[in-house]
Amino acid sequence: MKAATVTGFGTSAKIVVSEKKRPKPAKHDVLVEVYCSSVNPKDWKLNKAITSLLPDVGIRPFIIGDDLSGIVVETGSEVTAFEVGDEVYGMDMRLRTSACAEYAKIAETRIAKKPKNISHVEAGVTPLAALTALQGFKVANLSKGQRILIIGASGGVGTYAVQIAKAWGADVTAVCSYRNVDLVSSLGADHIIDYTQGDFTHKKDSFDAIFDATSYESARTCASLLKEGGVFVTTFGQSKGLYSAIISKFVPVKHKTQSVTVESYTDHLNELTELFEKGKLKTILDREVAFEDIDEAYQRSKSGRAKGKIAIKIAEGI
Ligand SMILES: NC(=O)c1ccc[n+]([C@@H]2O[C@H](COP(=O)([O-])OP(=O)(O)OC[C@H]3O[C@@H](n4cnc5c(N)ncnc54)[C@H](OP(=O)(O)O)[C@@H]3O)[C@@H](O)[C@H]2O)c1
Structure with missing residues (x-):
């Protein structure tokens, strides 16, 4: 073969x-x-x-x-x-x-x-990209009505993440560049931040969760964006996300970093199937x-x- x-x-x-x-x-x-x-x-x-x-x-x-x-x-x-x-x-x-x-x-x-x-x-x-988003939201305990910031919304993981978060009833703010604003809006994002327009991590906000598909950020760099008790989830594809996930296991930090290590399970794939077949995921x-x-x-x-x-x-x- x-x-x-x-x-x-x-x-x-x-x-x-x-x-x-x-x-x-x-x-x-x-x-x-x-x-x-x-x-x-x-x-x-x-x-x-x-x-x-x-x-x-x-x-x-x-x-x-x-x-x-x-x-x-x-x-x-x-x-x-x-x-x-x-x-x-x-x-x-x-x-x-x-x-x-x-x-x-x-x-x-x-x-x-x-x-x-x-x-x-x-x-x-x-499978790999969409399960990463699905499992990241499970780790974050994302629920209906919560506000989530998704960083890297236009990539493989991010395009599924925006749609899954919307399907779960979250209010989604998506971070992407001006190149992909139309694409990410078409996926249902409620608000968009263009990361080329300046450092968005210094803004004050109160997100319940941040899902960083890029892993360029950390719970520390995004501290002012999260509410008290908010969760930061990284895919740790880059060293910054990886180190912050490791450090937060040993050092007391304001916001806990959770990480997702994707794995494939039939029941998680079936959750994706249901979203596809209901027209909530593409x-x-x-x-x-x-x-x-x-x-x-x-x-x-x-x-x-x-x-x-x-x-x-x-x-x-x-
Ligand atoms: N832990 C795990 O189990 C797991 C699973 C899957 C993926 N990952 C990791 O997660 C990361 C993302 O994977 P992916 O498949 O989504 O990658 P990808 O498809 O290659 O991501 C490309 C996208 O990232 C956007 N992007 C680049 N720099 C950005 C920035 N500073 N802010 C926001 N968006 C930015 C690009 O948009 P622009 O061109 O507009 O910048 C592009 O649309 C990778 O590092 C991967 O290794 C980890």
């Missing part, structure tokens, strides 16, 4: 599509014929770290990718929830899934039936890239300018 792997080291690392052996599902896995996958910033950050540290032996070259949408073609001996022919979507992290390939094995607990009203392209880019596609052009998808993600998600079309004609 065709599969995407990393070749080269550090900054010269490149994604290539080559022939790899089709995986065999273990007893709790299904084998999915992958129609669509996506790129997430974690992919190139991890690839860069791993290709810098590990020589081309052992686990290298591994097949990249976490998100998938496709059709079940084989089930492990103890799989109970899915059968051959089911259209599914889901993801698995930490090198447990190799989704950028014509076939991928994945645990049945990490997938759900694909929403009926969206395409495989829309479903295949959803996928924003920055671009769709053919499998052979996968490196272009990575370069676009690395630019940090993606508006929504970047799809990698594994199957032709979807």
Whole structure:
């Protein structure tokens, strides 16, 4: 089968599509014929770290990718929830899934039936980014009527975050640049802050929660924006968010930092499915890239300018 792997080291690392052996599902896995996958910033950050540290032996070259949408073609001996022919979507992290390939094995607990009203392209880019937003709001205990500030509202995570927060009944203030004001407004944000117009973190406000998809900020830099007892949630994709999450575990701080480490669960995916099928959630596609052009998808993600998600079309004609 065709599969995407990393070749080269550090900054010269490149994604290539080559022939790899089709995986065999273990007893709790299904084998999915992958129609669509996506790129997430974690992919190139991890690839860069791993290709810098590990020589081309052992686990290298591994097949990249976490998100998938496709059709079940084989089930492990103890799989109970899915059968051959089911259209599914889901993801698995930490090198447990190799989704950028014509076939991928994945645990049945990490997938759900694909929403009926969206395409495989829309479903295949959803899981990692949308689950990050959903799980971030669960961590924040976000509830109806609360005011939330979402930083990084125009990216993969942010475009889902704005819509999910609205669907949960929150009042959403979204931070994005002037480039994406129309897009983010169209997702239902109640108020917009253009981060290019000056440092918004110095303003006084009383948000119940801040969800920082960029992780450029911290509970300390956003202290004047949060009410007493307000929660700051970071995706810790950058060092600032990571350090503030670690420090707040050991040092008394005014506002607690919570972090989200995304994981895929069938019931969380089903929550997303319900939102899609009720018309409360849609996928924003920055671009769709053919499998052979996968490196272009990575370069676009690395630019940090993606508006929504970047799809990698594994199957032709979807
Ligand atoms: N912890 C976890 O489990 C987890 C899960 C998923 C993602 N993450 C991390 O979360 C981060 C976001 O992921 P993503 O997929 O949403 O990334 P992304 O799609 O690459 O984000 C790109 C978007 O960020 C916006 N942006 C850039 N700088 C900004 C700023 N200073 N303020 C506000 N918006 C800004 C860009 O808009 P402009 O062009 O207008 O600036 C662009 O639309 C990454 O660091 C990722 O590694 C962590």
